[in-house]
Amino acid sequence: MPRSLTDSWTLGGVAIANRLVLAPLAGIGNWFVRLQAKRYGAGLAVSEMVSSFAVHYRNERTCRELLRIHPDEHPVSVQLFGHDPAVMASAAERVAAAGADLIDINMGCPVPKVCKTGAGAALLEEPARAVALAQAAARGSGLPVTVKLRSGLRPGDRRGVEVARRLAFEAGVAGVCLHPRHASQRHSGSPDYDLVGSLASELPVPVLVSGGLQSAESVRLAFSQTGAEGVLLARGSLGNPWLFSELLGRSDGPPEREAILAELDWVIARACEHLGPQRAARYLRKFYPWYVERLGGGKALQAAIQQCSSVDDARALLVGEVAAFV
Numbered sequence: 342m343p344r345s346l347t348d349s350w351t352l353g354g355v356a357i358a359n360r361l362v363l364a365p366l367a368g369i370g371n372w373f374v375r376l377q378a379k380r381y382g383a384g385l386a387v388s389e390m391v392s393s394f395a396v397h398y399r400n401e402r403t404c405r406e407l408l409r410i411h412p413d414e415h416p417v418s419v420q421l422f423g424h425d426p427a428v429m430a431s432a433a434e435r436v437a438a439a440g441a442d443l444i445d446i447n448m449g450c451p452v453p454k455v456c457k458t459g460a461g462a463a464l465l466e467e468p469a470r471a472v473a474l475a476q477a478a479a480r481g482s483g484l485p486v487t488v489k490l491r492s493g494l495r496p497g498d499r500r501g502v503e504v505a506r507r508l509a510f511e512a513g514v515a516g517v518c519l520h521p522r523h524a525s526q527r528h529s530g531s532p533d534y535d536l537v538g539s540l541a542s543e544l545p546v547p548v549l550v551s552g553g554l555q556s557a558e559s560v561r562l563a564f565s566q567t568g569a570e571g572v573l574l575a576r577g578s579l580g581n582p583w584l585f586s587e588l589l590g591r592s593d594g595p596p597e598r599e600a601i602l603a604e605l606d607w608v609i610a611r612a613c614e615h616l617g618p619q620r621a622a623r624y625l626r627k628f629y630p631w632y633v634e635r636l637g638g639g640k641a642l643q644a645a646i647q648q649c650s651s652v653d654d655a656r657a658l659l660v661g662e663v664a665a666f667v
């Protein structure tokens with residue numbers, strides 16, 4: 342039987358309904374974005390990356406906002422970043438107490454602010470530390486631990502593959518997600534899916550693929566080409582939870598305007614619940630363009646919605662726009 346994106350599977354003993362995973366997205370992947378992905382069918386959702394130091398030192402906002410888990414979003418994985426195994430173990434314990442089902446460790450972030458602390462993609466240069474971090478997270482939390490990493494740091498560098506092997510064979514991680522672009526590429530350039538394919542055939546644990554998965558067609562292609570156990574939807578999912586339902590065969594065609602507006606309204610309401618209306622008004626400026634573009638709104642609407650100082654103004658603008666369109 343050919344493998345299907347709708348097949349169930351297990352990751353470190355956690356049952357997952359299908360092969361679609363919401364990728365970690367910094368500044369975006371909070372509880373309601375993950376819940377939204379779940380509503381549209383995602384089998385698993387991963388949180389935005391969370392500082393292990395902030396959790397260890399009980400930073401109030403980090404713990405309240407980034408470790409918030411909604412009862413309906415399970416199974417959920419919380420992604421931690423950091424470079425200190427003792428701190429990682431302590432943070433992982435706190436993440437388990439917050440209700441996560443899995444922990445993912447970020448070994449792929451290319452941002453200098455993160456790498457200069459020895460975390461993120463910088464860990465590809467320190468395989469022994471990478472192994473120690475994964476072991477510490479498992480010890481601290483008692484949860485299955487996965488790692489998301491890059492193929493390397495620079496063009497031609499394959500250290501990520503070697504680190505992935507050590508994580509699977511020495512650290513005993515439950516799974517590995519490979520984003521087969523080197524860190525200096527950031528998010529551009531073609532992912533090298535062959536690397537994922539060879540890793541998937543070699544490792545004794547599930548290998549997932551991330552990178553370049555922005556349309557249903559590209560997701561299906563990468564899933565069949567790599568033999569990966571699952572796919573992580575990242576930029577393709579921004580303001581587009583419909584990508585999950587499309588891939589699962591649960592929708593026929595793109596959403597109607599009413600459905601897009603209703604979804605944006607849901608997002609606005611959840612953001613207010615999460616941050617209060619004032620902070621939500623600023624936070625949502627990142628989210629509006631994805632939905633406005635899908636609504637076919639032009640530059641004028643994009644600019645106007647960015648100027649809104651309250652969520653009520655944004656809602657009024659959207660309602661007016663729809664009235665004008667109809």
Ligand SMILES: Cc1cc2nc3c(=O)[nH]c(=O)nc-3n(C[C@H](O)[C@H](O)[C@H](O)COP(=O)(O)O)c2cc1C
Pocket residue numbers: 364365366367368369388389390420447449450489520528551552553554555573574575576577
């Ligand atoms: C805005 C943004 C935030 C991201 N934040 C994280 C993160 O917190 N942790 C992580 O491991 N990867 C992060 N990534 C990388 C994505 O999870 C994914 O690997 C990458 O976007 C490649 O997939 P794509 O080409 O399908 O978008 C982020 C990417 C974007 C665009």
